[in-house]
Amino acid sequence: MIKVLIVxxxxxxxxxxxxxxxQHAGIGVMGAVSDPIFAMKKMASEWPDVIILDIEMPRMDGITFLKKIMKERPTPVIICSTLTDKGAQVTMEAMAAGAVDIISKPKSGLKSFLQDSKTLLLDAIKAASVARVGKRNPAAARQTRAEALPKLTADAVLSAGKARPMTTTTDSVVAIGTSTGGTQALEAVLVQLPRTAPGIVIVQHMPEQFTAAFAQRLDGLCHVQVKEAENNDRVMPGLVLIANGGKHMLLRRSGxxxxxxxxxGPLVSRHRPSVDVxxxxxxxxxxxxxxxxxxxxxxxxxxRGMKEMHDAGAYTVAQDEQTCVVYGMPKEAVNLGGVDSIQPLNNVPNLIMNFATKHEKAS
Known part of the structure; x- marks a missing residue:
């Protein structure tokens, strides 16, 4: 049983x-309280596996509480944040402080929105329960796969008959996909890259409106330019394009x-944007x-998408289990046979730059 505390x-x-x-057999609510002060009283006698945390609350705000938890006893925290510009900016601060995921909530129609988002909520809790936060979480031993639900494939979004890739072009592209724990992982990689880094396209599973704030935050930290993607943006050296929450992002060749x-389009592998797409x-x-x-x-x-990249001649890399917050997506890619190399996160910036150098010489 995954024990959840709602604050x-x-x-x-x-x-x-x-x-x-x-309603879920494998997850239980050990408490639902109105602010962090009540939460700390509850946690004095029983500690949760996962905390769902609001940010703006009386007596103590969520960010202060989150930092306190991460300092004293690192625990997976899911931020429950409003779909506003201010909410998005503060949520990025929470993610930087160690939160592993986001549940969005609108200002109006809250009850029906949350009811419609039940599957995403349960998936977020399951992912958080196996996340390594600060130190290895005891809940990691209980890693479970998300329940099998019907999935749409990327064929629903990708149209047939597209141009075949050119053997070699002067331009190259780095494609990165990530989910739980990805905001911290991407920051660790991108801040190490120089302005000469190759063009990068990224899908980070994140709700609509939060991706713009995420890109803006990274742009202020990195040498490369980071922005939320706009339709027809060119992939260029020194530029990182983050897929918009709520839309699929595809790469197209133009000359x-x-x-x-x-x-x-529809959700693919339960997500929009989808890494597979x-x-x-x-x-x-x-x-x-x-x-x-x-x-x-x-x-x-x-x-599946990584296997197709591998089969098309791309070089493919998966983050290793030791440095993953959740070793789910990389593991599945490895098991499918689409990965050329398994690497710790701190090796990824060098891999990107080495790829750029080799491609430049080849072209």
Whole structure:
């Protein structure tokens, strides 16, 4: 049983989340309280496996409470944040402080929104329960796969008959996919890259509106430029494009250049944006001109796409288990036979730059 503590000053949120979680046999709510002071009293006698935490609360704000937890006893925390510009900015601060995932909540229609998001909520809790936070979490021994649900494949988004990749182009592209724990992993990689880094396209599983704040935060930390992708953006050296929450991002070839296309469409592998959609489009458009990297995350999104990249001649890399927050997505890619190399996270920046150097010489 995964023990969940809900900390939110909204009675509606506490009620709806408790009802949804309690319907799942493997997850239980050990408490639902209105602020961190009550939470600390509860945690004095029983410690949760996962905390769902609001940010703006009376008596103590969520960020202060989160930092206190991470200092005293690192525990997987899911941020429950409002879909506003301010909410997105503060949520990025929480992710930087160690939160592993986000549950979004609108300002209106809250009850129906949360009820419609039940599957995403349960998936987030399962992923958080096996996450390594600070030190190895005891809950990691209970790692479970997400329950099998019908999945749409990337074929639903990728149209047939696209141009075959050119054997060699002067432009190259690095495609990265990640989920739980990915915000910290991406920051660790991107801050190490110089302005001469090759063009990078990224899918990070994240709700709509939060991706812009995430890209903005990284842009302020990195030598490379980081931005939320816009339709028809060119993939260029020194530029990192983050897929928009709520839209799929695909790579397209335009002559010897590469550009991104943003598309609406169904969830693929339960996600939009989907890593599988990006990776499969990279396989089609770039082939051996691409480097594929799959980082920490729950589930199997990206495994099939990485296999297609590998088969199309791209060099493919998976983050190793020891440095993953959740060794789910990389593991599935390895098991499918689509990974050329398994590497710790701190090796990834050098791999990216070595790829760029080799590709430049080849072209």
């Amino acid at each position: 939110d000053d909204s009675a509606v949120v506490r009620q709806v989340l408790t009802q949804q979680i309690s 010897a250049q590469y550009r991104v296309e943003l598309k609406d 990006l990776f499969r489009s990279v396989a089609q458009a770039a082939g051996a001109n691409a480097l594929g990297i799959i980082l920490t995350g729950m589930g199997d999104d990206g495994a």
